[in-house]
Amino acid sequence: MALLEVKNLSVYYGVIQALKGISFHVDKGEIVALIGANGAGKTTTLHTISGLLRPKTGEILYHDRDITKMPGAQIVRLGMAQVPEGRRVFADLTVEQNLRLGAYTRTDSNKTAATLESIYRRFPRLKERVRQPAGTLSGGEQQMLAMGRALMSEPDIILMDEPSMGLSPILVNEVFDIIKAVHEEGTTVLLVEQNARKALAIADRAYVLETGTITMEGKASDLLNDENIRKAYLGE
Amino acid sequence: MSFLTSLVNGLSLGSIYAIIALGYTMVYGIAKMLNFAHGDFIMVGGYIIFTCVSTAGLPPAAGILLAIVLCTLLGIGTEKVAYKPLRHAKSNLAVLITAIGVSYLLENLALLIFGADTKSFTNVVTWPGIALFGGQLRIQGVTIVTILVSLAILIVLQLFINHTKNGQAMLAVAQDQGAATLMGIDVNKTISLTFAIGSGLAAIAGALLCSAYPSLTPYTGAMPGIKAFVAAVLGGIGSIPGAMIGGLVLGIVEILSKTYISSQLSDAIVFGILVVVLLVKPTGLLGKVTQEKV
Ligand SMILES: Nc1ncnc2c1ncn2[C@@H]1O[C@H](COP(=O)(O)OP(=O)(O)O)[C@@H](O)[C@H]1O
Numbered sequence: 001m002a003l004l005e006v007k008n009l010s011v012y013y014g015v016i017q018a019l020k021g022i023s024f025h026v027d028k029g030e031i032v033a034l035i036g037a038n039g040a041g042k043t044t045t046l047h048t049i050s051g052l053l054r055p056k057t058g059e060i061l062y063h064d065r066d067i068t069k070m071p072g073a074q075i076v077r078l079g080m081a082q083v084p085e086g087r088r089v090f091a092d093l094t095v096e097q098n099l100r101l102g103a104y105t106r107t108d109s110n111k112t113a114a115t116l117e118s119i120y121r122r123f124p125r126l127k128e129r130v131r132q133p134a135g136t137l138s139g140g141e142q143q144m145l146a147m148g149r150a151l152m153s154e155p156d157i158i159l160m161d162e163p164s165m166g167l168s169p170i171l172v173n174e175v176f177d178i179i180k181a182v183h184e185e186g187t188t189v190l191l192v193e194q195n196a197r198k199a200l201a202i203a204d205r206a207y208v209l210e211t212g213t214i215t216m217e218g219k220a221s222d223l224l225n226d227e228n229i230r231k232a233y234l235g236e
Numbered sequence: 237m238s239f240l241t242s243l244v245n246g247l248s249l250g251s252i253y254a255i256i257a258l259g260y261t262m263v264y265g266i267a268k269m270l271n272f273a274h275g276d277f278i279m280v281g282g283y284i285i286f287t288c289v290s291t292a293g294l295p296p297a298a299g300i301l302l303a304i305v306l307c308t309l310l311g312i313g314t315e316k317v318a319y320k321p322l323r324h325a326k327s328n329l330a331v332l333i334t335a336i337g338v339s340y341l342l343e344n345l346a347l348l349i350f351g352a353d354t355k356s357f358t359n360v361v362t363w364p365g366i367a368l369f370g371g372q373l374r375i376q377g378v379t380i381v382t383i384l385v386s387l388a389i390l391i392v393l394q395l396f397i398n399h400t401k402n403g404q405a406m407l408a409v410a411q412d413q414g415a416a417t418l419m420g421i422d423v424n425k426t427i428s429l430t431f432a433i434g435s436g437l438a439a440i441a442g443a444l445l446c447s448a449y450p451s452l453t454p455y456t457g458a459m460p461g462i463k464a465f466v467a468a469v470l471g472g473i474g475s476i477p478g479a480m481i482g483g484l485v486l487g488i489v490e491i492l493s494k495t496y497i498s499s500q501l502s503d504a505i506v507f508g509i510l511v512v513v514l515l516v517k518p519t520g521l522l523g524k525v526t527q528e529k530v
């Protein structure tokens with residue numbers, strides 16, 4: 001049973017077509033990777049799912065509800081969170097204020113406080129910097145903050161847009177470890193990555209996006225051994 | 237003592253500028269637009285109070301309350317009808333020109349309803365004045381109230397922004413509307429709320445301004461509006477403490493130049509200071525360098 005289903009999605013920026021009728025799905029409990037080169041349409045896909053962009057054609061179903069035309073703020077309330085490309089933390093706000101904004105849709109302050117504690121346990125470096133403006137954090141810390149902020153809503157699915165971008169190899173490993181841990185705790189993950197090797201290594205299934213079209217899909221382990229994928233995305 | 241008197245009067249006028257500047261700066265910071273009609277809400281508030289108190293004989297408190305409520309609704313309505321449809325317009329100029337249009341509309345509506353003659357406003361602040369230093373320094377009741385009210389507004393606003401969900405949502409929307417949406421924040425509602433607060437504050441400024449300078453015409457709000465805009469830019473547009481400081485500086489400079497230099501030249505001096513500050517620090521006193529999203 002698909003938790004998230006995208007059907008025949010087409011998205012335009014003015015006259016430029018960024019997505020050309022793509023379809024894919026994410027089942028509950030999966031990690032699904034969406035890989036593709038720069039400009040393929042990965043961010044456009046995530047923005048459209050989260051309601052930041054409107055498709056020209058197609059449908060998006062989440063928890064069997066049609067969310068294609070739903071305002072983005074409302075989609076969050078259905079249990080979907082996104083770690084956007086480039087982190088987009090609120091630079092002038094403190095670490096804690098950023099995290100609390102992640103729980104904006106939640107009303108039970110006791111449960112929110114418990115989640116906040118669990119985030120601090122997962123990201124001890126954030127705890128040391130609760131009162132520090134997010135803009136003064138390092139890139140890695142900002143990425144942790146963006147992930148923590150998304151987790152604050154306790155989402156059923158988390159969409160991550162290139163969480164390893166611009167990080168040192170050690171931090172990249174750390175980010176992927178966190179994704180695995182979050183997944184093991186029961187959160188479904190749709191992972192967009194240019195780091196195809198790492199993404200395929202932790203994903204159950206994957207889709208390859210090329211200039212707005214899905215050109216390949218399958219089990220992540222199969223794609224990892226695919227001749228074409230190895231050449232185009234794994235630099236072999 | 238005349239220096240102290242001027243200083244207190246400047247502080248009072250500056251407080252009014254600050255209240256107006258808060259509305260300018262919040263709307264700019266959150267909705268990313270210069271609402272040039274903002275000053276005219278002062279005048280609208282003034283006429284509402286005038287009608288309630290002088291024409292209908294209601295108690296001043298009722299008039300002020302009604303002015304705040306109606307200006308708040310008018311602010312929300314104006315945003316919905318005039319500005320929101322242009323929010324994603326290609327050019328920022330479209331919404332700027334619309335705001336100027338709204339300004340003319342409000343002024344001419346007032347002209348139509350109330351006529352061009354100056355209404356003499358009944359002081360709605362009936363606190364007694366005080367005399368200090370054996371009567372050498374006399375401070376009017378309205379001056380004290382103005383300073384206290386603006387202080388209270390600043391404190392309440394800071395508490396609201398830093399300690400409530402809606403306040404934090406405003407800061408989030410000011411910084412990144414897309415990321416705010418991903419938090420589940422309704423950007424439209426947040427912008428509405430910003431206009432509501434700004435317009436409500438303009439009504440309060442109207443009550444204070446018209447009590448301190450009791451003559452009311454359709455153009456009463458125009459000049460204070462421009463001065464408050466200058467104050468917001470001086471303090472660093474988008475910054476709430478900046479608007480407060482900018483307003484106070486402007487009010488004090490204006491009154492001191494009127495007293496010691498020349499009342500004709502005082503506006504020139506005020507705008508001159510703006511030019512100098514912007515030459516030295518283009519982002520204003522408390523403003524910081526941000527990438528302008530075009
Ligand atoms: N705001 C925009 N306006 C116009 N074109 C855009 C915009 N954002 C992205 N595009 C174009 O859409 C295509 C897909 O972009 P994007 O989804 O960001 O790709 P990816 O995330 O895979 O790198 C690219 O050709 C890009 O140039």
Ligand SMILES: [Mg+2]
Binds near residue numbers: 042
């Ligand atoms: Mg991208």
